[in-house]
Amino acid sequence: MGGDAAGPVPMDGHDFAIWEKRVDALVILGQQRGHFTVDGLRRALEDMGEQAFESMTYYERWVTSLNQNLIEAGVYSLEELGTKMEEVKARGDTYGAVQS
Amino acid sequence: MPHDHHDHDHLSPSGHPYRKDNDGQLTYWQTMEIAIRELMVEKGELTPAQIQAQIDAMDARSPANGAAVVARAWTDPEFKQRLLENGSDAAREMGFDIGPMHLVAVENTSDTHNLIVCTLCSCYPRNLLGLPPDWYKTREYRSRAVREPRAVLREFGVELPADMTLRVHDSTADMRYIVLPARPEGTENLTAEDLAKLVTRDSMIGTGLPKAP
Structure with a gap:
């Protein structure tokens, strides 16, 4: 990435959505709990490949890396995640509606 | 607006x-x-x-934290020396939680300008500046800041003299840079508190300069 050609720097900003702030907080706290390091976070980000940097937003990549690291650390299993995600989806259609 | x-x-x-x-x-x-x-x-x-x-x-973290550090460095030469020698300890001395990372302050002078980037991702002195602006995380900024930094700076409205040295610092996960901008002229009589109001977020990234008094 560094040194590649690219277009003008986009100056648009946005306020962080609450789900993005929560991802950020979980990444910090997951490290404080000793489940992974910042290098583990980076490694999973890089494993996603260049395509992920085109198709996913910043915090979409982060939540993916967070999940990968927590599963590797044994905090929960892939199966538990899948079950929980189905359960969350069944609660409603919007982020606000599915909070437990 | x-x-x-x-x-x-x-x-x-x-x-x-x-x-x-x-x-x-x-x-x-x-x-x-x-x-x-x-x-x-x-x-x-x-x-x-x-x-x-x-x-x-x-x-709660915002560029006001970094601005307080810069203003102190402008008004307290011994603190400035400590800041340039060990940014983490100097920031902690002012009560800011820096965590385990190494904070490196790089000083803008009359002949050198510094710019910070994280080409890998988004490493940023967030303890002193808050979360990074969106543009800092874009591939455009991360790619071009090291390839054509003067052109990038022009997009931010900063035109450096041709004979000014420009140093670009690539951050890592455990080493974060912050720019110590040059104190604007005509601010000799300002207090640290008033000086801090001149220190913008971008001036501490290197994509901007402090405001004029």
Whole structure:
């Protein structure tokens, strides 16, 4: 990435959505709990490949890396995640509606 | 109105459009965030209060922290020396939580300008400046800041004299840079508190200069 050609720097900003702030907080706290390091976070980000940097937003990549690291650390299993995600989806259609 | 977006009915207090949040269609990634958070709470790893406290602490950090450090360095030569020797310790001395990372302050002078970037990702002195602006994380900035930094600076409205040395510092996960901008002329009589108001976020990244008094 560094040194590649690219277009003008986009100056648009946005306020962080609450789900993005929560991802950020979980990444910090997951490290404080000793489940992974910042290098583990980076490694999973890089494993996603260049395509992920085109198709996913910043915090979409982060939540993916967070999940990968927590599963590797044994905090929960892939199966538990899948079950929980189905359960969350069944609660409603919007982020606000599915909070437990 | 700080920005000229088209949809003025949907601007946040900071003048930015709201990003789809609680009322849009639930996304796969949002579902994953909720699932991870709930699993961590269920397993006794974290409490909801801890997660909220972390968000509050993050929200409380702003470039005002960095500006206070810069203003102190402008008015206290011994502190400036300590800041340039060990940025982490100097910032801690002022009561800022720096965590385990190494903070390196790089000084702008009459003949040298510094610019910071993280070509890998988004490493940023967030303890002193808050969360990075969106542009800092874009591939455009990360790619070009090391390839054609003077052109990038022009897009931010900073035109450096041709004979000024420009140093670009690539941050890493455990080494974060902050620019110590040059003190503007005509500020000899200002207090540290008033000086801090001249120190912008971008002046501490190197994509801007401090405001004139």
